[in-house]
């Protein structure tokens with residue numbers, strides 16, 4: 001590889017090298033116009049390194065043809081896409097995927113995404129997104145894995161494995177791109193693209209681990225984030241992109257910017273386009289997405305001595321290495337097999353897995369009087385703006401989805417149990433009373449077909465229908481585009497008009513099940529108090545409708561657990577389980593005590609804690625058994641509990657291990673997730689679940705950013721969520 005690339009680089013002009021660093025926005029290329037388009041011209045001139053979000057193997061093949069037959073050096077292009085949670089077979093949004101706590105399934109979803117995307121010409125994926133976020137106002141919490149660095153790290157690894165496989169040169173594996181490096185999820189006030197600022201100790205312990213996990217798993221590329229880090233936009237942050245990423249972590253792939261992020265640094269206020277482009281290159285950024293700052297300024301900067309030839313060579317080499325590793329020099333059409341495109345996309349086998357994963361991602365938040373599962377009999381009213389809609393089922397960032405192939409809740413229910421159950425449907429309300437809000441929240445072809453009749457007529461129709469039923473499924477919440485990029489909300493409740501619908505449905509006196517669509521933790525305090533049953537289904541992907549039927553009618557017992565805390569109200573945000581104790585903690589279960597850390601108007605408790613989720617059955621936990629209450633040096637401690645399924649259904653449970661380091665040289669969180677096991681138990685069955693704890697589980701970054709453990713007392717906690725845990729203390733000496 002090295003001698004091949006050396007040889008190639010010797011032939012390249014400086015402009016051709018800079019051309020490799022360019023990832024222009026081509027838009028979707030019209031079939032048959034690859035060569036005649038503007039992009040075609042640039043490719044011929046050697047000014048393009050790759051393209052992204054072009055959909056369709058024929059189009060990609062045609063563009064690649066231009067590169068390898070009409071450009072001087074015939075260097076193949078790399079083709080990227082945002083295949084965030086599946087390609088055409090769409091899986092739950094990442095926040096939903098993370099609620100499965102099932103690494104095998106998550107890896108399998110990524111594997112299937114890679115098979116489908118590579119069958120359609122894509123060899124580079126702008127995923128996984130691993131930004132930790134504690135702020136549900138931020139719309140992009142839907143794209144990530146929640147608030148926890150440990151869970152987030154496991155998922156980062158699983159996704160990289162799924163996309164890249166053991167060999168990225170195979171024609172059904174693709175290069176992953178971990179993003180958005182770094183700290184993007186900590187934007188102030190949850191407003192997208194906003195400033196972030198935090199101490200390094202917090203970064204290292206709480207926000208950076210998932211990116212590092214992806215690097216340790218061998219991720220091929222990294223995307224820089226839009227935000228600033230310590231006052232310097234990530235895209236020009238040399239400490240981040242070189243000192244940390246490459247020197248400390250040993251990353252040897254390439255770094256791409258986010259969309260026009262170089263140009264945006266002019267607006268951030270750190271210089272003109274020439275300056276910021278040079279800064280980005282010098283920081284260690286290799287490829288410029290869309291803005292063409294590199295393409296249009298670097299040769300000038302080189303002449304002026306602002307950058308060196310060595311810096312351009314290093315970036316160019318990294319791009320060429322990636323192409324080489326993908327096998328593109330050997331066969332530029334490796335990912336352009338038209339037959340694969342016909343046979344390996346949206347297959348019955350893939351959809352079956354997607355249906356299973358969707359059902360596993362659902363979180364049962366409340367199930368009073370065991371209303372769920374429903375009997376397969378009688379009449380069910382299916383009411384709500386999301387009940388009969390395909391387009392929103394895949395959720396945000398589903399670039400490759402064919403919405404017409406997604407299954408709505410109503411269709412899924414009818415197809416799965418229509419023979420036994422009679423379904424009645426009415427919309428009941430629009431998404432929001434404000435049509436302008438609805439427009440903003442239904443972009444990218446995700447219309448909810450706004451009903452123009454007066455709200456009271458729409459509501460009355462639904463109540464009439466609901467009155468004829470035995471049970472009501474209220475299918476409502478957020479639309480797909482109420483979360484995702486640039487979809488921050490300052491109010492994270494269900495829109496009022498839908499709450500009014502819910503109230504009216506409850507008034508009928510019939511049992512009501514809220515089937516909740518959301519891409520973020522919502523404030524559901526009123527719903528929790530008043531609605532007997534709440535099943536959170538996130539956005540389950542193309543197979544959502546079937547999965548809802550599977551769970552609602554009991555063919556699948558829900559087992560999803562929250563990967564992000566649900567607050568009681570938005571004023572509590574940021575609210576997360578692994579917080580510090582402070583000097584004035586409020587005892588658990590209390591509300592207010594003067595001069596302690598609390599609020600006058602709301603308790604400190606979350607509505608639903610991290611790790612929480614119910615089942616149709618019940619699990620009971622024994623006390624924790626430990627093999628020794630003291631440990632020394634590199635000994636292991638074994639902690640176990642016996643979990644019993646004390647209910648009537650076979651079910652899955654995520655047994656969670658948390659540790660608290662009671663005393664440290666720096667303050668430590670009140671608990672941190674350190675392990676989990678997802679198990680399945682039959683009614684009456686018990687199983688002993690054991691965790692081996694090592695000093696590796698005790699390590700953290702101290703005030704010198706040294707990663708080590710400190711001796712002393714540790715609290716070991718095991719339970720079915722982060723709040724309800726059994727606990728023992730151990731003492732660990734050096």
Ligand code: BGC
Pocket residue numbers: 053082126179258259485
């Ligand atoms: C997003 C990235 C995405 C890129 C390319 C940006 O707006 O922040 O997550 O990969 O667009 O589509």
